[in-house]
Amino acid sequence: MDSRESLLAHLYTVGTLENVDGGVRFALKNRLFAATLTGVSRVELDGRAVPPADVTLELDGREVVAGDLDGGVPFPLRRIVHVRVVHPALDPGTHILGLTINAEPFGTLSFTVADGVVGKGDRHGGRIPRADDNTSPAVILERRRFVERVTGVDLHHVAQYSGDPAETEGNVENFIGVAQVPIGVAGPLRVDGEHAQGEFLIPLATSEGTLVASYNRGMKLLNAAGGVTCTVADEAMQRAPVFAFDSAREARAFRDWVNAHLDELRAAAEATTGRGRLTYVDTFLASRFAYLRFNFTTGDAAGQNMVGRATFAACSWILERVEGVRHFYLESNLGTDKKASQLNTLRTRGKRVTAEALVPATALEQVMRVQPASLARHAQAANVGAFLSGVNNNGLHSANGITALFIATGQDVANVAESSAGILHTELSSTGDLYVSITIPSLIVGTVGGGTGLATQRECLDLLGCRGDGKARKLAEIVAGVVLAGELSLASAISSLDWVSSHEQHGRNRA
Amino acid sequence: MDSRESLLAHLYTVGTLENVDGGVRFALKNRLFAATLTGVSRVELDGRAVPPADVTLELDGREVVAGDLDGGVPFPLRRIVHVRVVHPALDPGTHILGLTINAEPFGTLSFTVADGVVGKGDRHGGRIPRADDNTSPAVILERRRFVERVTGVDLHHVAQYSGDPAETEGNVENFIGVAQVPIGVAGPLRVDGEHAQGEFLIPLATSEGTLVASYNRGMKLLNAAGGVTCTVADEAMQRAPVFAFDSAREARAFRDWVNAHLDELRAAAEATTGRGRLTYVDTFLASRFAYLRFNFTTGDAAGQNMVGRATFAACSWILERVEGVRHFYLESNLGTDKKASQLNTLRTRGKRVTAEALVPATALEQVMRVQPASLARHAQAANVGAFLSGVNNNGLHSANGITALFIATGQDVANVAESSAGILHTELSSTGDLYVSITIPSLIVGTVGGGTGLATQRECLDLLGCRGDGKARKLAEIVAGVVLAGELSLASAISSLDWVSSHEQHGRNRA
Amino acid sequence: MDSRESLLAHLYTVGTLENVDGGVRFALKNRLFAATLTGVSRVELDGRAVPPADVTLELDGREVVAGDLDGGVPFPLRRIVHVRVVHPALDPGTHILGLTINAEPFGTLSFTVADGVVGKGDRHGGRIPRADDNTSPAVILERRRFVERVTGVDLHHVAQYSGDPAETEGNVENFIGVAQVPIGVAGPLRVDGEHAQGEFLIPLATSEGTLVASYNRGMKLLNAAGGVTCTVADEAMQRAPVFAFDSAREARAFRDWVNAHLDELRAAAEATTGRGRLTYVDTFLASRFAYLRFNFTTGDAAGQNMVGRATFAACSWILERVEGVRHFYLESNLGTDKKASQLNTLRTRGKRVTAEALVPATALEQVMRVQPASLARHAQAANVGAFLSGVNNNGLHSANGITALFIATGQDVANVAESSAGILHTELSSTGDLYVSITIPSLIVGTVGGGTGLATQRECLDLLGCRGDGKARKLAEIVAGVVLAGELSLASAISSLDWVSSHEQHGRNRA
């Protein structure tokens, strides 16, 4: 039987060993992955075993005797199980706690740790107030008061929120209030997608002046061009663990083994998730490392947690079977979550979506006062510039629109890091009109989970008809359309400043 | 005298030519850069000149006769000047308007445009309601009602804001309400910076569960290590225009000319700004293009607009003096605003800031349950992974902390695109402790301007003691310290899952 | 019936229309891909058809009547077929030639071109002398004399070659002599590969002083470490065409169609080659372009031509079946032949090979006078440097050894562009020794074809036991081992200059 201390270590919360009425209590906090507790087979205090009958588990107010967990106690992510033991009060100071539990799908975990018993009174000195029901009005107020006392700042506005703080559980810890980010509305934008069809008013949450106005002008232009056509070409969400071996040859053999066991890996991974599907596993070898990049579809969720859990399960399945692994890390910089990478641009992260339009010269001239040729020329000079600078977006500012939509609709805004990559392509058509497209290769959006259920975010998703299941691709199409509006608007502004060009047409500068 | 139609084109707002009492009116909206109107020397309608005495300018309720602008009328960015002409009512349909104005520092601009006269009634059909006083409660409500009517969505929560909407002017257009983003508080974090000194409670605005808790654990670890040392090494904000010539040799000559006229360029650029200082101009040649990258310091503002204006002024100065420029574009993908680039990593955008700590092995083991060697080993495997993936951050997830702080403190969140770059460096010290640092090469922060004056954002800046002048470097130091906390926390979590490693120490897997 | 003018245009050689005894002659040179001529169905001169019986083909001295090509005439790459027509002598000046031929596997090609008849005498004025037997001693001498006359330079040494010039056919055109590149010998190097086993003397062709000596020292060190272990992990050779469509959606549909027809594509591709095998096709979408990256194994040849031909055949197969392709180009910068790219590093081009060794501290100190820790520390600083500079090799100078071996062994030396990428990884072992490896992700080597049959190159391949079939992986292993020797040698030299470090050990610089 394999015991995995390090894993359990991740469950145990230091500094929680305490004397309570009739016994001793400590906390297990699940910081890892959802699990089911199916047994507690050993509790030792300072080397002395406690009979199972004297051990009780508390979760969400429920209390269960540890010896009687039939079927198991659900142990969701980020929740705390308190373990209560019938035991004489412990002296202040350090004690040794031993524990063996069974948690599916991770099997038997056993662990020994030293922890110090502290009185309740020590807790709230300089530390942020917390409580078991950590989003009750009382503890939120206590926390805000604490912050105000420590910093001398009146959090008047931060405290003005309209949603139920309990709804923020799963979104934030130590809640004290909200940041209010102004929303401007732009549009309507006519979108011709496979999922988004028709005209959309676009809520943009931003503090950058002119952003809404600029996107609005771009939308007007796109509408004049008959709308923007949007296409989702691919989707993927990744986690990329690394396995270290003693030699390159062993790493290669491991890669081959993995490729031969994809069906089993898929089964292990998908057992942890309802929506997630393992599509393929990319492998990369360097030195004596084998990097595996697990690619999933994740339904309408952005899915980072889902694929982390599923990949971890697949890796657990591997680690139980493969000899010779010297080290294992669940992430290796080949997933490139929250980071821009060439790999994401190549192989898609989130959605790969293209927005395109054929903009008539007349529309461009009337709405933007520029010639198609001027934009095309700028795109060429900007392509050379992009090649020089090593930028991950040869367009102009897609991050602006993406960020504003992400904040408004409850996306994980840190994903702007990946989502801001872009491939702009501009062509003069044979009729002198302007074909323009932007491909966003790693747009991370979801319409369920994350911040999509928060009060204002929910409303903004509703504005777009993008809340809930079956809407993620629709949202991706809208985001891409908005981004193209912004590109056209800013490119036109830059091109309209090319007074050299405008003179040239009138023949003044040419000898 | 040079007339710059294209520039003026950018000032004129299509669709505003209208009959009003006693005459005709049209609008000039400044979408470019702050200027001063010093004269209107020509107004023509359908080819017929209007006497200067019959032309009146309206700005902010003030009315001035065009022939009598002595000293000039300030024309701020994004503001509208209405030009009113004594003239018989125009027939519906298209009319030709000719205009010559003088606007400092851009000189004389002249322009001819066709515009259509529309009746007032056509305006509010399917379009978003607007008014001159565009942040009055009435128009905001009208706008929200319009959105609700079109989409059938009740914007109950979006409408709950506590600040004065008028304060959002300059931050957003077409304001309809706010996105409420939950704030959790973490810390305190002990920071040893040159500007930030002491313990800070950190407001993190996010909807990503566990983020606050994870950063909090990292802060606990850093505190146990005596705090985090933070250093701002450099600062720069850029705009990078491109000049196209007939040949590479002309582009080279231009580059040399620019290098010989830096003092004049500096004078022209700095005349447009109180805070901005031109530090140096980088030049890059490719094909027959000359790319100039203007580098500025911008005081405590993030400064993108400031440097755009200043660079444009410098380019205007150039364009008046240099022959042979075939095209000019104010941006070329070498500024890489809102985008990740190798160039930013190399040469700094915003602040270049490093957070570092020497974490004792004992602290790491007690707080995180991992060994220093395990983190060091992970960093090495992750470095190879980063090299393979072409990622712009060899660390783990700095975007998470940065984004949460950016939303809370009113930064331009789209700058996460650049700010998410990072260079993590991890070393085992000779004593077995862990030296760890992260350098953020392009952290864009400001403590004045942008969203820093919004109600909740102001409070969060106050929490950190970072509001107003003289605080930008302090904020940069705090952000970097928070980021390092997050790196340590997640790296520990990943390393603690390396049960292979932990077994190895107990000799079980090694034959 | 589809006629493909542009393809045929590529076969026709301008400036060859000439009067000969009894008729008129012109040349078709195959600059494309090996084919078989199976018919000439139309020859027209100035609009007048020539009867098939009056048309004769000449290839390699053989003459065939065009109407009687049963089974077809082989038409190898770079060979010329002369078409001779019974016809009265043409007047000097321009004439119109029409031609329809059938060439398998490309089908019927038809073409009309204007060409000028020139007298033989005009040919040799300022132009480089050529002849049908272009490597006869006479024409080589004539060519060299021509060059000497034009430039006034005596090509004494260039003329000193020992091989048979006829053997250079297929390697060079317009042969005039040889460049003599000095070869130094290093080693022996003990290699523990799967294909290369034992000690090897290494011929290095270079003009860079100290290179041989430096690699030699590295080999001595590797031998002291028990030799270098080498492993080929993957192999691939690519060609990456692009297909342009009217919209992103069509490009996506095309990608799906391709993925559904891989077996047919494979059949079409492999029909053109004996050694080549299509392993997989990577697809990348951006804008309305579909990029296909065909991956092959190519036996023991480097294989660029082989995969070009095979990919073109597969694309021909596609183009005959798919509607809506607007443009097709056989290369698109996703094959990245002769260029360094992230994609090659990720997904292998040529061979992916790793050389690794565990170097005992004592060996390093005795042979190189440095400590393992010093090299490990340098590797870390160099990793950060690599991340800053965006270099495609975090090691030191693998191009040196690779180039010297490539010249010596008849590789395509321009492939140094790809082959110089590298991933160096250095670890201190728990025993204080130094694990070091280098992975070369895109090492392009062959042991058949290309320059491997040239006189001196053949001898150098024989030195290594690497000539002919079944040897390419062996050669890759040896190259990697040599490269690692060079890395250790230069890294030691750099580290031994760290006198700060060496002082530190003696406690002098630390207060």
Add this chain to the structure above:
Amino acid sequence: MDSRESLLAHLYTVGTLENVDGGVRFALKNRLFAATLTGVSRVELDGRAVPPADVTLELDGREVVAGDLDGGVPFPLRRIVHVRVVHPALDPGTHILGLTINAEPFGTLSFTVADGVVGKGDRHGGRIPRADDNTSPAVILERRRFVERVTGVDLHHVAQYSGDPAETEGNVENFIGVAQVPIGVAGPLRVDGEHAQGEFLIPLATSEGTLVASYNRGMKLLNAAGGVTCTVADEAMQRAPVFAFDSAREARAFRDWVNAHLDELRAAAEATTGRGRLTYVDTFLASRFAYLRFNFTTGDAAGQNMVGRATFAACSWILERVEGVRHFYLESNLGTDKKASQLNTLRTRGKRVTAEALVPATALEQVMRVQPASLARHAQAANVGAFLSGVNNNGLHSANGITALFIATGQDVANVAESSAGILHTELSSTGDLYVSITIPSLIVGTVGGGTGLATQRECLDLLGCRGDGKARKLAEIVAGVVLAGELSLASAISSLDWVSSHEQHGRNRA
């Protein structure tokens, strides 16, 4: 007095301590930088001092008493000084040798090393034969015989060289013969440079069939366009050391110190070289490392060794003055010698040179059978492809021409790694002609030093009129012109295969 063991360690050659007539002898080999020995102040054998009068130095046959070195003995790079000591014969086994010498410009160096005495007879067992006069016919023959004996291969052709082997000294060690690389001649190419003017016949050393023919066709096209215009825009050669400190703040202070002492650094650096000039020092900070990138001009030499020596001298000057440096390494992956990097593309390495031409549509159609629009369209698709693949050259195959010219003209061919970067730019002119340019940002060429003096290489340089001083820029221009010819030729070939496009013009595929 500072003693720099590690530096001296680099001078001493292990395994040379030997008994000779009347004493003991050992060797110092200068593997570092040219120096002048100005004194030997200490020689100890097994702890016993030897009187200065008993110590003699031998260099190049000259013998000098160590106590009487007035003015100093020159000690060139890669040369050996034998130190002979009057001393009783040493027993076989290990002895301790102590030595203090003075070598300008490095100052006093002192050193203690253990070495083993071996008899002469042990030397030539399995080792490659060497001699003091290592390029005499006798030792070359002995070496070749050794290789032939060990490998069983007859080196008949390798032995056929026409130059004097002694001339290879400084280019190669352990010379055994030459690789003969076929040279084909192409051209003439009409070049309109600032240094190269007129028509040039181009010697291309290659084993890749069709290369010469393909470049030749491109040259024909360029000539038809009136020739190729070439411009050198910049030049630089770099070495980039790294200094490690205890903290980021110290690294920053160091950077500022360096910037304040550039004149002194320049003086120290330039003292070591006649041709080299320090132009500027770029600084990059990350973690607690300060990276300095020294930029030099190097006259007509490629200059890597020159700038290595000069940078080392500057760093020595720094290290004697700056406290707190923990580690120093002379290279850090920011010089990116022999490697492709974004940094080189941005900031030039070697020469930055652009070749450009305006190719008339008629010339393109006649010589290449393609339309300008077809090439322009391909360039656009290839730009998107380049952006996806992360390639360092958006053109096609500049490495081919560069490599062939490098081998022919005695360049350091490993520099193909850097030199193969390129920026291709293609524009349709308003007249329908094709403007095309390629910028090579890091072309490393020299016309003195390196392999430029070898027999055949000298002749090829003479062919181009590019031998000796004042010719490097001329050579750079010619290389760029040749490269552009190759780009046009291959781009035309690829475009001419676009039969879709050619059909489209005839209206067949469009419904």
